[in-house]
Amino acid sequence: DIQMTQSPPSLSASVGDRVTITCRASQSISSYLNWYQQKPGKAPKLLIYAASSLQSGVPSRFGGSGSGTDFTLTISSLQPEDFATYYCQQSYNTLTFGGGTKVEIK
Amino acid sequence: QVQLQESGPGLVKPSETLSLTCSVSGGSISSYYWSWIRQPPGKGLEWIGYISYSGSTNYNPSLKSRVTISVDTSKNQFSLKLSSVTAADTAVYYCARVSYYGSGVYYYYYMDVWGKGTTVTVSS
Numbered sequence: 001d002i003q004m005t006q007s008p009p010s011l012s013a014s015v016g017d018r019v020t021i022t023c024r025a026s027q028s029i030s031s032y033l034n035w036y037q038q039k040p041g042k043a044p045k046l047l048i049y050a051a052s053s054l055q056s057g058v059p060s061r062f063g064g065s066g067s068g069t070d071f072t073l074t075i076s077s078l079q080p081e082d083f084a085t086y087y088c089q090q091s092y093n094t095l096t097f098g099g100g101t102k103v104e105i106k
Numbered sequence: 107q108v109q110l111q112e113s114g115p116g117l118v119k120p121s122e123t124l125s126l127t128c129s130v131s132g133g134s135i136s137s138y139y140w141s142w143i144r145q146p147p148g149k150g151l152e153w154i155g156y157i158s159y160s161g162s163t164n165y166n167p168s169l170k171s172r173v174t175i176s177v178d179t180s181k182n183q184f185s186l187k188l189s190s191v192t193a194a195d196t197a198v199y200y201c202a203r204v205s206y207y208g209s210g211v212y213y214y215y216y217m218d219v220w221g222k223g224t225t226v227t228v229s230s
Contacts, residue, residue, distance in 0.1 A: 001167060034216045036151075043200055043223050044143075044151065049216035088152055091215040093143075095153040095163055 002026050004098035012106040019075040021101045023066075023088035031067045032092035038100075039084045047086075048073065078079055078103070108133035110201050110221035118195075118228050123150035125186040128201030128221060135159050135177065140184045141217055142175060144197040152197075156204050157184055191228045198223040 003026040013019050031051035036044040038052065046055045048064035051071060061076045074081055083105055088098040114126035128140065141156035155165035157175045165173050169188070177184040188195060202217040 030215060036217075038151075042200075043220035044217075045220070046216055046218045049218075050214045055218065089151075089153075089217075094166065095156070097151040097153060097216070100150045 001061065002029060002093050002096050004085065004090055004096050006086075006088055006098035006101050008062055008101060008106060009099065010102040012104045013070075013078050014106045015078055015080055017078045017106075019078050020105060021073045021086055021088075021103075023071040023073070023098050025069045025071075025090055025092075028068045029090045029092035032090055033064070033071045034089045034091065035062075035064055035073045036087045036089065037084045038087065064091075075103075108203060108219050110203065110219060112199060112221045112224040114224060114226070116225055116227060118191055118226060119208055119230050120192055120228055121190055123151055124186070124191050124195060124228070126186045126199055126201075126224065126226070128184050128186075129206075130182045130184075130203075135182045135184065139206065139215065140175075140177065141202045141204050142186045143200045143202060143217070145200070145223075146194075146197045152223050154186065154188075154199075193228050196226065196228045198225050 005024045007022045033051045035048040038044040052064045065072050065078045085100045085102045087100050109119040110133045111129045118209045136159045145160045155175050157163045172189045174187040200223045201221045203219040205218045206213045206215045
């Protein structure tokens with residue numbers, strides 16, 4: 001099974017900050033990596049697919065990069081509505097989610 | 107636009123079978139894969155499995171022995187059965203549409219439409 005490890009598990013940031021979340025796969029997954037945002041009590045929302053493709057309707061301040069085993073989700077300027085938990089998910093071999101990164105208000 | 111709605115019992119007894127249905131509205135169930143995901147209280151997301159509109163399935167290896175996902179194209183629905191449940195199966199259960207693109211053996215899969223989720227508690 002492919003394990004997905006996210007770091008950090010949580011972070012505190014201020015509105016306007018640049019935020020970077022990392023996801024590492026236990027083996028190479030090429031670019032078969034998606035990112036989701038989840039707010040409390042809500043279903044996850046797709047942000048990025050295929051490592052760097054922005055889902056329709058998602059603000060351009062969200063960006064994804066990486067390939068192989070190391071991936072990054074970047075929020076270029078954090079907005080109040082971005083405080084949430086973010087999950088990576090690989091689709092190279094079945095599907096596996098990372099443990100999540102909670103972005104909190106500083 | 108496409109909407110998904112989970113339905114089923116909110117309480118299941120230990121050792122029994124959990125059964126949920128996801129109804130798809132605003133679009134056809136054809137040409138996509140359809141997935142179940144769950145989230146225990148206060149924890150992260152766990153993929154359960156997915157099914158194609160034609161009925162081919164792929165399951166999480168850790169749950170494979172207890173999971174059955176089926177599709178009913180005539181009703182635009184797909185369903186989850188999880189047998190021999192324990193308290194560890196208590197979770198919010200989500201259904202989701204799996205979109206894909208690619209060619210040959212290289213396809214990108216991503217869950218782009220989700221239901222709101224339904225809470226299932228396993229307790230006597």
